[in-house]
Amino acid sequence: MAILEAENITKAYAHHLALDDVSIAVPKGSIFGLLGPNGAGKTSLIRIINQITAPDNGKIKFGGKFLKPEHVEKIGYLPEERGLYKKMKVGEQALYLARLKGMKKDEATKKLKDWFIRFEIQNWWNKKVEELSKGMAQKVQFITTVLHEPKFLILDEPFSGFDPINANLIKEELLRLRKKGTTIMLSTHNMGSVEEICDHMALINDSKVVLQGKVKDVKNQFKEGVYDLVFEGDMLSFTNSLWVNFELVSHQKTEENFTSARIRLLDKATVNDLLQAVIPVSKIHSLNEVIPSMNDIFIKVVQKNEGLDE
Amino acid sequence: MSKISLIIEREYISRVKKKSFIIMTFLGPLLIGGLLSLGVYLGMSDSSNYDVLVVDLTPEIAQDSTSQATTMFANQLKPTSQISFDYTTRGLTNAEFDSTSYNLMLVLREDIITFPEAEMVFRKLPSMKARSYIKSQVEGVIEDNKLLLESIPKEKFDEINTDLKIITVDAEDGTASFKQEQAFIGFGFAVLIYFFIFLYGVQVMRGVMEEKSNRIVEVIISSVKPFQLMMGKIVGVALVGLTQFLLWVTLSSVLFSLATSFLAPELSNAATMAEQVQVTDEIAQEMSKDVMEEAAIGEMAELILFRVNWPLMIGMFIFYFLGGYLLYASLFAAVGSAVDNDTDTQQFMMPITIPLVFGFIVSEFALTNPEGGAVFWFSQIPLTSPIVMMVRVAMGFDAGSIWQLILSMVLLIGGFIFCVWLAGKIYRVGILMYGKKVNYKELAKWLRY
Missing domain, CATH: 3.40.50.300 (P-loop containing nucleotide triphosphate hydrolases)
Incomplete structure (x- = not known):
């Protein structure tokens, strides 16, 4: 109430x-x-x-x-x-x-x-x-x-x-x-x-x-189907495995041998699809959904509104 | 307790507890009483002594064959306890005079009968009283000599010498009129209202500015209406003023009566004698001329005091004081709310102070011309009527003109309701407005919010 x-x-x-x-x-x-x-x-x-x-x-x-x-x-x-x-x-x-x-x-x-x-x-x-x-x-x-x-x-x-x-x-x-x-x-x-x-x-x-x-x-509501995936393995074959249905937003080396990649799911792809694609080429360490911070949402909404005004 | 009375209480207590209030409350009457007593003291007693060297240059003439030839003024001027006269017929230069012990030199020219002119050389400027005494003494001697020349007996001259008294009579009631004198009493009240509005109106303004710049105002108006806050402040400050005023009146009169009885006992003696004069004529005849005059003044004062309709006067004083104060204090509050700092107040203070000062000036006019047109109009306009009307109230109204008083009162009530309403509108917006340069156009806009 x-x-x-x-x-x-x-x-x-x-x-x-x-x-x-x-x-x-x-x-x-x-x-x-x-x-x-x-x-x-x-x-x-x-x-x-x-x-x-x-x-x-x-x-x-x-x-x-x-x-x-x-x-x-x-x-x-x-x-x-x-x-x-x-x-x-x-x-x-x-x-x-x-x-x-x-x-x-x-x-x-x-x-x-x-x-x-x-x-x-x-x-x-x-x-x-x-x-x-x-x-x-x-x-x-x-x-x-x-x-x-x-x-x-x-x-x-x-x-x-x-x-x-x-x-x-x-x-x-x-x-x-x-x-x-x-x-x-x-x-x-x-x-x-x-x-x-x-x-x-x-x-x-x-x-x-x-x-x-x-x-x-x-x-x-503001989740965009973006995931952070940390893995051990070859970056080139990892990238190749994402050829269809996924977009590699960014990646960086974290610790020795570990790479953190931010991946967006395209079309109707699911987390399961993603795992199936990358498991053969890498050793997965962790997978987390990226939840937008209020700060991101705030900036996004306010900027979108300004864009509409113009 | 209702919220507005809480605000009034805070405004009142916080001001009355201030050191400056307490100091002013005690210093005020000391100043007023001190000044009044000083005036009385200076007026009553001129303590300095004057040793006057009279340089008499008039020719020596014998009155008749038996008497010795003398100059005109030789031993003719009457000394008093404070003024003594010594005579010489030899002219002194100023430098020579400087080396003597006399503090005044009165040079009487040879042909003073035809050209009544005398020179007074001083080391210290003599008091007004001393000068007029010396003047009247010299005049007396000259007059006596002229009478002698024209062979007119002194008694005859006194008989001819006329002092006309004009008694103004109001056609309507046929009794002697003292309107002019009554107007002075009214002017006293007008001055009080003027100062009160100014002093405490500005206090209201400062209070509002303080709340605004302290940023406490938004907290308070989330509990009470802005209008309640404004009115609470205005009323609270009015009560402070009233308290101070009453304390001043009481303390001043105590101080004044103490001071007069201590410094100038002769004044109160004269007054009691004057009272006796009215009772018995026989005693009156034995009285000196001075006392007779005192009695006359006393009688006149009494007549004037009786003429003023005191219940009306006091009632109207309270009415016009409250009406005028409410009107101006609300405008001052509006100014305080509209500005961020002291320097910005100037431009808005002007239109408020001008009518106030103008009212004061018109009430001064009213003293010399109590029934003039300007006095009539400005006793109707609410911005000036609280001051100007005081003078008119003291003079009294009759059946034919009482409508003017009633109209003025109605207009004042209307005026202050309008001003309070106007101020409330500006205040409401102004207190929450920061960092904006405010001008009159902006203020006009706020009225429509």
Whole structure:
């Protein structure tokens, strides 16, 4: 079941269309990657979900109901451009933001203390934000985003600007939150993190959704019947054996006597056909299907779209 | 607690707790009180002593055959506790004067009766009070001599000498009018509104810019509506201003009364005497001329104070102050949201500050010509009415002109609703817009987003 459904969202600014008939569905309990190049419309969509701006057309449903102002209390949002009041004390500020999300003061204080202990930052409570380093401030920002235990968490480019240690800490926290039932939406163009933690994704390019689904399915969809084969044997007779039905994309010597070849299956050829062809001329060491990385898919889709535009 | 009150609370507390607020709160009345007391002090007591060397060049003339011939001014000028006169008939050069211990030299020319001109050589410029005293003394002597020449008795001259008092009477109610004087009271309120709008309007602008450049604004508007954030800030800052204003009024008046009773006890004495004058005529006649004048001033002040409709005045002050502040603060907020840094504010500040300054100038006009056309029009236009109308309210309205006040109030309400709406539109877009050079065309576009 989807916790969030955006249906046919259109949003235009004075001179350009930011979102063009965008529909996405975020399954409950998933970590959803919202991908796309800069300026594709990701932040516009996120702002609409957060009710910061309104769509020109289309509907948003949250938990099956149309999005209402009360829903902000169930959503946590860490924007890409994030900051804190410099002159305010860390504890005060976190409390203020929590209360704006509808939390009671006592409850917020208690939960905040727990988080401060978990992140080992208890002694920051009375520090002013301007005394914190960037990394420290990011921790505080993350805590203020999740403090009110939102059902749905939206993080816009969460890993940009984080050092690897903090990025890892956040990753672990996200996985822990998902276990507790939180649905998480990540907007990013860091494909590595998508592959690592996302299970669903949507790719927005040029204001439109061009790809959507389970990360596994999308990857399968982009498989091209290419295999990496590692063997021992004579390269010339190996090449000759691939004369029909196969294409040798590339090859290289790996260890002594071993060669790794990337082979594409042509027409209706199967893996069995390939094995039958090469077994007589070589000693096979391993055979793996090449699964495209999200990075490859991203570049491929975005470039294809640009090609269509021209 | 609703979200907007949370915002108001934060805006209020964070500002009131600032060191600069606390310092200004205590320094402000010290400055105001200090300046007022200094003024009183300087006005009341000119502590310097003047030893005046009177160089009397007029010819020696005997009044009659029995008396000795003397110059015109010989021992004629009345000394006071601070001004003493010594006389000489020999002209001194300035250098010679410099070597004496006198600090003033008054040179009275030979033909002063026909050409009433005298030269005052000073080492230190004498106070206004000292100069006018010396002037009146010399005038008196000249007048006496002229009377003698024309054989007019002094009593006759005093009788002829006329000091006309004009009492302005309003045709409608037939009583003496003090509109001019009342206008001054209104001007005082106008100045207050002007400064308040400026000081705290700019604070709103800075607050908005701070949120924008800190990049916290997007986090907050994911919890509350941009309009709530803007209004929360405007109201919060208004409360800060009100707090500071009330503290200033209280502290200043305490300081002022302390200072006056300490520095110038004679002022309060004079005031009490003036009160007694009104009670008993017999005592009044025994009073010195100075005290009589004090009494007259007191009486007039009282009359003016009674003339001003204070409940209306205070009520309208609060109304126009709130209306004007809301109007301008929302515009300041819009400016703050549209720009990325301080330097960019200049071009947008201009159109806001011009009407504000203009209102202030018109209200100054209103002092000299309270019922002029400009005063009427600018007391209707919402951008200037909060300032200009104060002067008119102090002068009062009658049945025939009360519609002007009502119209102005309605226009101000309409004006601030419009400005808040306009500002809300710009604010909503502006706070999320970074790194874009904004101009008026761009702003107009935002209104349609």
